[in-house]
Amino acid sequence: MNKFDDMMALLAEEVPEFSQVVAVDAQFRLFGRAWCVAELVQAHESSLKQFVKMHSRQVLEKSQSELQELRVEDMQASRAEDVQLILEKISDKSMFNQKLQSLIFDEAGLLSSWRQLDTAGRMEEVGTLLKWSLADDGKDIVWQYWPEVESGK
Structure with missing residues (x-):
């Protein structure tokens, strides 16, 4: 369970088309x-x-101030020892927090593509998410298969 960083690095090196889909609740x-x-x-x-x-964009705008205050030291996991394990692997938590903020908010960050979508693109995104979340009936199972849905497999 604690080898995800090695696995992700390996996949990035060995499978050039590998990508990460981040489904935000x-x-x-x-x-x-x-x-x-x-x-x-x-x-x-x-x-x-x-x-x-x-x-939606509204949810993003509502949550933006909370996102700007994220600190790895305040995060949670199902098991307290998992949080401890993650924190022990981070030598400079301040630097990690800065990277996290850059990753989320920079011009090429996670939220940049969503902000740049035109209205039609946003409607398509919301429609697709709504369709799948309704089909999921609140079980969160569909999100396990979201990368396959997005790639058309």
Whole structure:
């Protein structure tokens, strides 16, 4: 379980078309989860393409101030020892937090593509997410298969 960073680096090197799809929940809880954030940063550092799927621009704007205050030290996991493991792997937490902010907000960051979508693109994104979330009936199973859906497999 703690080898995801090695696996992501290997996949980035061995499978050039490998990418990460980040399905953000409407409450943006994803960004408060230690494993999720660690994976986001590792994917970015491994130069993986990252694609963000989220509910709406309004939800993003509502959550922006909370996102700007993210600190790895405040994140959670199902097991306290997982948080400790992640924190122990980060030698400079301040630098990690800066990288996280850059990853999210920079011109080429995770949220940049969403902000740049035109109205038709946004409607298509929201329609697709709504369709799949309704089909999922609240079980969150569909998100496990989202990369396959997006790639047309």
